[in-house]
Amino acid sequence: MTLKFGILDQSIIFPGQTPEQALANTVKLAQLAESLGFERFWVSEHHDSPGLAGTSPEVLISHLLARTEKIRIGSGGVMLQHYSPYKVAENFNVLAALAPGRVDLGIGRAPGGLPRSTKALQRGVTEPESLEEKLTELEQLRFGPLGEDHPLAGLTADPLPAQPAEIYLLGTSVSSARLAAERGYPYAFALFLNNDPETAKQAFDLYRERFNREKGGEPRTLLALSVIVSDTEEEAAELAGEFKTVRVTFASGKTVNVRSLEDAEKFAIQTGESYTAEVHDADITRGTKETVRKRLLELRDAFDADELIITTIVPDFAKRVRNLELLKEAFAEQPV
Numbered sequence: 001m002t003l004k005f006g007i008l009d010q011s012i013i014f015p016g017q018t019p020e021q022a023l024a025n026t027v028k029l030a031q032l033a034e035s036l037g038f039e040r041f042w043v044s045e046h047h048d049s050p051g052l053a054g055t056s057p058e059v060l061i062s063h064l065l066a067r068t069e070k071i072r073i074g075s076g077g078v079m080l081q082h083y084s085p086y087k088v089a090e091n092f093n094v095l096a097a098l099a100p101g102r103v104d105l106g107i108g109r110a111p112g113g114l115p116r117s118t119k120a121l122q123r124g125v126t127e128p129e130s131l132e133e134k135l136t137e138l139e140q141l142r143f144g145p146l147g148e149d150h151p152l153a154g155l156t157a158d159p160l161p162a163q164p165a166e167i168y169l170l171g172t173s174v175s176s177a178r179l180a181a182e183r184g185y186p187y188a189f190a191l192f193l194n195n196d197p198e199t200a201k202q203a204f205d206l207y208r209e210r211f212n213r214e215k216g217g218e219p220r221t222l223l224a225l226s227v228i229v230s231d232t233e234e235e236a237a238e239l240a241g242e243f244k245t246v247r248v249t250f251a252s253g254k255t256v257n258v259r260s261l262e263d264a265e266k267f268a269i270q271t272g273e274s275y276t277a278e279v280h281d282a283d284i285t286r287g288t289k290e291t292v293r294k295r296l297l298e299l300r301d302a303f304d305a306d307e308l309i310i311t312t313i314v315p316d317f318a319k320r321v322r323n324l325e326l327l328k329e330a331f332a333e334q335p336v
Contacts, residue, residue, distance in 0.1 A: 003300055003336045004307040005327070006040035007033045008076045008224060011054035014315035019053040023060070025317050026053075030064045032321060034071035036328045039307060040104060041068075042076030047113030047121065058091040065099040074104025076188075076224075076309070077170045079112040082121040085134045089141035089157035096161035105165035106188065107135070109176050110256065114263075115270035135183060139167070168222070172257065177203035184215025188222035189303075192311055193257045195245060195283030197302070204303050223299060224309035228286040229326040230319070236286040239314050243282035250275045282313075289330035297336065 009029050013022040030041045043060045046052040054060060057075040064073045078088060088105075096103045109131065111118045129137075140146050141157040142164040169180035169187055172194035180187035187207050189200050204221055211219040226243075230236035248264045249255050250273040258264050261277060268275045285295045296308060310327065314320045 003297075003331065004039040005331070006042060006072075006222070006307060006309045007038055007324070008042045008044065008309050008311040009054075010044045010046070010052055010311065010313075011060070012313065013051050013053055022053040025320075026060065027064060027067050028317075029320065029324070030068055030071065030073065032324055034068045036324060038071065038324075038328075040072035040074060040309075042074045042104065042106060042309065044076050045079055045108065045112050048117035049113060058088075058095065061095055061103070062098070065095065065102060070102070072102050072104055073099070074165070074168070075106045075108075077106030077108035077168065079108045079110065079121075080134050080138065081109070081131050082112075082118065083134075085138040086141060086152075086155065086157055089138055092165040093142065093157050093159055093161050096163060096165045097159045100161065100163045103165040104168060106168040106170050107138075108170045110172075114266055132179065135167075135179075139183075142167075170224075171203070173199065174203045174206055177207040178210065181207045181210040181219070182212055184212040184217050186220035186222065188224050188309060190224045191283060191299075192224055192226040193245065194247070195280065200303060204305070208304075220307070221303070221305050222307045222309050223303050223305040224311065225299065226282060226284040227292060227296070227310045227312060227323070227327065228284055228314060229289050229292045229323045229330065230286075231288065231322075231326070233287050233291065236288070236291075239316075239319060240282070240284045240286045243284060243313060245280050245282050247278045247280070248275050249278075289326045292327065293330040293334070 009026050011022045011026045013019055033041045043057050044054050045057045047055055057078055061073050080088060092103060092105045145154045145156045146152050167185050169176060169185045170190060172190050177187055189203050191200055208219045228236050228239050230239060246258045246261055246264050247255060248258055248267060252273060258267060264277045285292055312320050312323050
């Protein structure tokens with residue numbers, strides 16, 4: 001069995017860096033990922049987050065496609081609940097026409113930011129629709145005009161590319177897996193956000209069990225996780241540092257994953273809800289290439305994942321580069 005690898009980069013603005021430097025590093029990482037033979041390179045969407053430069057994945061994807069030649073480039077992911085499916089379809093149809101067969105359209109279910117950014121993004125929206133309704137419209141617009149049963153029948157998201165962007169659904173819950181299965185999409189579970197292995201296992205099992213093969217495909221699973229590979233175990237442990245994950249549960253029952261207790265407090269203030277927060281050590285696979293290889297194969301087998309999507313939160317750019325080089329070496333030396 002060949003194990004495929006992709007990269008997710010969040011364009012983090014580390015202390016002492018500018019947004020320009022963070023985005024330039026994203027470009028360099030995409031080019032490195034291509035030269036090393038990684039399957040795909042995804043960029044994220046975050047809003048109202050001063051430490052993250054990646055607010056507009058479609059703009060960044062366009063630039064990355066122009067600066068690379070073969071690697072698939074995509075979103076991890078576009079927060080469709082904020083936008084018109086028509087405009088998202090137009091954006092990605094243009095990208096797919098510019099770079100046939102190289103564009104991935106990952107759809108995220110999280111808000112991607114604090115409540116005030118959600119409010120700002122959705123200002124002026126007069127016909128709120130569920131994510132499911134928006135996905136249906138987006139699917140139609142990738143291939144042709146909206147059907148006669150749609151209020152905007154005949155509308156086309158030009159240009160219609162020969163190879164539309166492939167849709168992936170991203171999530172951290174069983175409900176996201178259920179939606180991906182119903183739609184017949186490839187499904188990516190973000191273990192680096194929700195590091196509960198039982199939830200991940202349930203999500204993947206349900207996805208494969210309920211996958212809708214009438215859509216013409218087969219189930220494809222991607223496991224997204226944090227990885228730090230170093231020349232020594234000590235350096236990997238030091239680079240992992242004190243990274244934490246914070247899961248917030250509000251009085252309404254809604255849950256979100258945030259980066260810090262400070263973000264949890266901001267979120268609560270903007271929603272006006274009381275909340276509880278659980279702080280956990282970040283789930284980071286770390287160590288030398290031998291240690292990491294062993295652990296990644298264990299995770300692949302535990303979740304029966306077809307592909308691993310790797311994200312690395314290391315401020316030192318040279319060490320992030322070394323991380324990818326060592327990861328590739330770990331599997332090039334002993335293919336699986």
